[in-house]
Amino acid sequence: MQLKEVTSYPNESHDWGEFVFSFSGVIELTVGDRTYLTPPHYGLWLPPQTEHEASTRSEACYCVLDIASNLCDRLPTQVCTLAVGPIIKAILADLMARQVDYPRDGDDERLMRVLVDQMSRAPRQDTYLPNSEDRALSQVLEALRQQPGDSRPLEAWAKAVHSTERTLSRRCQRDLGMSFLEWRQRLRLVRALSMLEEGLAVQAVALELGYSTSSAFIAMFHRLMGATPDEFRKRIVQRDGQQGPYNDSHD
Structure with missing residues (x-):
């Protein structure tokens, strides 16, 4: 489909x-x-x-x-x-x-x-991204889902939704169980996996996700995945190559 x-x-x-x-x-x-x-x-x-x-x-x-x-x-x-x-x-x-x-x-x-x-x-x-029913915080999360490369700090987001950084920070911990920066990092990682699967260059992925340099993106990816983006992509190719298309024919 x-x-x-x-x-x-x-x-x-x-x-x-x-x-x-x-x-x-x-x-x-x-x-x-x-x-x-x-x-x-x-x-x-x-x-x-x-x-x-x-x-x-x-x-x-x-x-x-x-x-x-x-x-x-x-x-x-x-x-x-x-x-x-x-x-x-x-x-x-x-x-x-x-x-x-x-x-x-x-x-x-x-x-x-x-x-x-x-x-x-x-x-x-466990790769889910928690939601929030809070009006202000939910607006921030939805905006980031639309543009995961937006690197504005929480203070700027708070002004955009007529709240305060302290209030949004507390609601992140209450509703998401994590900080704002960790949630955004999870979102970027998930998007990065999809983009790497599609064959995009590491530099292109880094820029799309708001990283000023490829090395900063690679460091984040390695810390969370235990491999660099290129190593991850090679591992995927090798794993898929170990199993050919299913064949249930009988001689």
């Missing part, structure tokens, strides 16, 4: 579980007061009866896998992001390429069982 820029879906829930994976671009899903993001190589698991809203701020190619409730017993009971390894990605790509909306035969059913098994073993990550 291809989503165009700034597409959104209303709040909804289902009797089945859903796994959302983006082959390119970043999907944002809001569950309660939390925003979860699915940059490349991460997928979001939504247990049955989870109310959520979905949106994207740039063009994205993604798939949504519906999983019957009786197959959800081995999967997490809470919303979480799952690291998508080469096997999961290959199966999803195969299903999408063949336009398989539901298992057509025994081969598809076995493939789905393998997929659920891989999902149950996948490392779970």
Whole structure:
């Protein structure tokens, strides 16, 4: 499925579980007061009866896998992001390429069982960006989602929303559980993952995200990811290369 820029879906829930994976671009899903993001190589698991809203701020190619409730017993009971390894990605790509909306035969059913098994073993990550219902702070967060490269200090943002730096700082800790700078850094990291996946040069990513030099961006990325942007990109290429397209043919 291809989503165009700034597409959104209303709040909804289902009797089945859903796994959302983006082959390119970043999907944002809001569950309660939390925003979860699915940059490349991460997928979001939504247990049955989870109310959520979905949106994207740039063009994205993604798939949504519906999983019957009786197959959800081995999967997490809470919303979480799952690291998508080469096997999961290959199966999803195969299903999408063949336009398989539901298992057509025994081969598809076995493939789905393998997929659920891989999902149950996948490392779970916490990559969400908390939201705030506070009128002033929510305006700041939304503006940054639109322009993550905006480097204005909290004092300037406070003036823009007719508040004070001290007030916004307290509300960040109360509503987000972190400082304003940490939240903005998380946002930039998630956007950086998507941009690097698309093949953008490190310097271009750094400038787009508000860093004055590439070295400052690389230092932030290495501190949070344990690898430089180039090392991260090479690791992705190597990992994907370890698993070819799924093939369930029989001799």
